[in-house]
Amino acid sequence: MKVLGIETSCDETGVAVYDTDLGLRAHALYSQIALHAQYGGVVPELASRDHVRKLLPLVRQTLAESGMTVDEIDGVAYTAGPGLVGALLVGAGVARSLAWALDVPAVAVHHMEGHLLAPLIEDDPQGRPQPPFVALLVSGGHTQLVAVDAIGRYRLLGETLDDAAGEAFDKTAKLMGLPYPGGPQLAALAEQGRPGTYRFPRPMTNRPGLDFSFSGLKTQVLLAWRDSEQSDEARADIARGFEDAVVDTLAIKCERALDEAGCETLVVAGGVGANKRLRAKLADMAQRRGGRVCFPRPAFCTDNGAMIAFAGALRLLAGQHEDAAVRVTPRWDMATLPEVGGQV
Structure with missing residues (x-):
């Protein structure tokens, strides 16, 4: 067809x-x-x-x-x-x-x-992942963890209570004066930042559950930016600290979701799924567990x-x-x- x-x-x-x-x-x-x-x-x-x-x-x-x-x-x-x-x-x-x-x-x-x-479109040497698996949908409008019991049969495990991850990227970029659309530019800037110079909280990871919240993280970044010398170096370091916080938070919740669903296959989709640091973090997590993570091509x-x-x-x-x-x-x-x- x-x-x-x-x-x-x-x-x-x-x-x-x-x-x-x-x-x-x-x-x-x-x-x-x-x-x-x-x-x-x-x-x-x-x-x-x-x-x-x-x-x-x-x-x-x-x-x-x-x-x-x-x-x-x-x-x-x-x-x-x-x-x-x-x-x-x-x-x-x-x-x-x-x-x-x-x-x-x-x-x-x-x-x-x-x-x-979308990840199932790709030619994968291991074959297309078959349900059941866990999907992380992470974009400018959505951040959700979904248990896929069958194609068309979905259970919401957790979602954002405020800003989606991509939305938080865009808003944080705007706070630091980056032009629209700021999310991809913030991620690129984070490549130049020094890891650990700014360490922001990993929201809602210190409590049980699979929901997300990124609005407080955005506020922490705003306060750090206001208190900095607002130089290019500070902007890059803050961007790196913000990205690390989002990536760590997503990875922690994904691992919990795999445990809850009782499976070892993770599918990642949505605009933030193109983030290189997120891909590397989730790939490491899946390898450590002996599982599998599937991404669509960035496009x-x-x-x-x-x-x-x-x-x-x-x-x-x-x-x-x-x-x-x-x-x-x-x-x-x-x-x-x-x-x-x-x-x-």
């Missing part, structure tokens, strides 16, 4: 073609960072308009790169939530229209399930069409699809999804 995937949940327009026999055929991504940078964050109306402008050209580009024509598409998958309602409606409208015109099924994909399944950590095409293909193969109505779900609990039977 050849599935066209469309992702327009926020500020990135993603399109991909996934072939269940041959794997990923092509993918393309357009980022709106330059558009929103002058405002210091995403402006929903501008995001929706830019999706309108870019989506159809990206569909044509992706099909051309895949060596396929639109008539060869067997199904269409699109992000239906969570996300910005206007942005979601752009992708859903185009996807439903294409599916109707081609007389093929269309399936609504949960954005976070797409992220959760598939952020929002992308490939994860939507892949997740949609699994559901279309299971016989799941939508009716002709155009619907989106800006707030959508992943626990309400139907299960997908069989092996991935």
Whole structure:
């Protein structure tokens, strides 16, 4: 089955073609960072308009790169939530229209399930991880630990009580004067920082449970920055201290989650999953336990069409699809999804 995937949940327009026999055929991504940078964050109306402008050209580009024509598409998958309602409606409208015109099924994909399944797209010498496993979903909008009992059957083990990890990266960067989007720049700056110069608390690791909290850590960084000489060296050292605190916290909670779930396979997805220090820390932890950790390639950590095409293909193969109505779900609990039977 050849599935066209469309992702327009926020500020990135993603399109991909996934072939269940041959794997990923092509993918393309357009980022709106330059558009929103002058405002210091995403402006929903501008995001929706830019999706309108870019989506159809990206569909044509992706099909051309895949060596396929639109008539060869067997199904269409699109992000239906969570996300910005206007942005979601752009992708859903185009996807439903294409599916109707081609007389093929269309399936609504949960954005976070797409992220959760993104590592499974990769060619892994050990094979794709099969449930049960634990997933760490860590991005600008979400920080969650999820027990994956089967594809489509998810149990929330813990989540952030305030800022998501990626959001904390972005806000901390802004506090220290780094331009939007600050998270990746803060991580790059941390590479220059001296470890241990600033040591910040590892929030909520001194008590039982799998929930997270990063707002207090952000405040500690603000106080340290105000009390410093605010030089480039101090900025780098504080960035390193902040990153180490976030990475250690995530690793501690992941290990607890593996213990609670009784398994040794960890899947990591979401934008913060591209962080080099986090990858190294979790890989060391998995090796020490004799387990396994799986990441998507960095390009598939952020929002992308490939994860939507892949997740949609699994559901279309299971016989799941939508009716002709155009619907989106800006707030959508992943626990309400139907299960997908069989092996991935």
